[in-house]
Amino acid sequence: MLSSRFTLLTFGLLLAVLTHQIPAADEGEGWVVLFNGKDLTGWSATEGVEWKVADGTIVTPPKRSHLFTDQEFTNFHFKAEVMTTPGSNSGIFFHSQPFEGWPTVGHETQINNTHKDPVKTGSIYFIVKLYEAAAKDNEWWTHEVIVKGQNIVIKVNGKVIVDYTEPEGVTSTHRLGKGKFALQAHDPESVVMYRNIRVKPLP
Numbered sequence: 001m002l003s004s005r006f007t008l009l010t011f012g013l014l015l016a017v018l019t020h021q022i023p024a025a026d027e028g029e030g031w032v033v034l035f036n037g038k039d040l041t042g043w044s045a046t047e048g049v050e051w052k053v054a055d056g057t058i059v060t061p062p063k064r065s066h067l068f069t070d071q072e073f074t075n076f077h078f079k080a081e082v083m084t085t086p087g088s089n090s091g092i093f094f095h096s097q098p099f100e101g102w103p104t105v106g107h108e109t110q111i112n113n114t115h116k117d118p119v120k121t122g123s124i125y126f127i128v129k130l131y132e133a134a135a136k137d138n139e140w141w142t143h144e145v146i147v148k149g150q151n152i153v154i155k156v157n158g159k160v161i162v163d164y165t166e167p168e169g170v171t172s173t174h175r176l177g178k179g180k181f182a183l184q185a186h187d188p189e190s191v192v193m194y195r196n197i198r199v200k201p202l203p
């Protein structure tokens with residue numbers, strides 16, 4: 001299993017090198033770069049797992065863990081470029097908090113094109129389930145999350161695939177509020193890469 005993961009990782013990193021980009025600086029004012037492309041300054045991992053940066057990308061480690069931002073946000077426009085290898089599963093959490101295990105606070109937008117979990121890329125896990133992937137493995141795509149008040153919009157490559165308004169009175173821990181972003185390392189066979197991670201705080 002380690003050899004197959006190594007092959008996938010090598011292939012994915014080769015693609016990352018060939019298509020490497022510098023975090024965008026021309027999208028207008030107000031954008032905050034969350035990942036500097038060099039190290040994990042501003043991020044903290046759970047469960048004692050070491051995350052690594054390779055060729056300007058964050059690569060998920062071969063063990064369950066979540067990599068949280070130090071900063072918290074309420075209303076925002078979040079963007080990241082993502083690439084999965086075949087059979088991989090990950091997620092981007094928002095309004096969440098560090099937890100040893102699967103985070104129970106906030107929401108997760110799913111990152112999964114071909115993993116056996118039927119809930120696919122762009123879904124808001126537990127809330128809005130999509131069963132067809134909006135992206136492809138081995139290709140970079142732009143994943144966006146926009147939160148304004150009780151509304152959540154998920155975009156993949158600029159296309160709106162989820163537009164959800166959370167009803168008042170939700171008592172579940174999976175609800176909007178305020179919190180951190182987190183990237184998920186789901187399992188040993190999942191290799192997912194993230195780059196150009198930025199956020200624009202909104203009123």
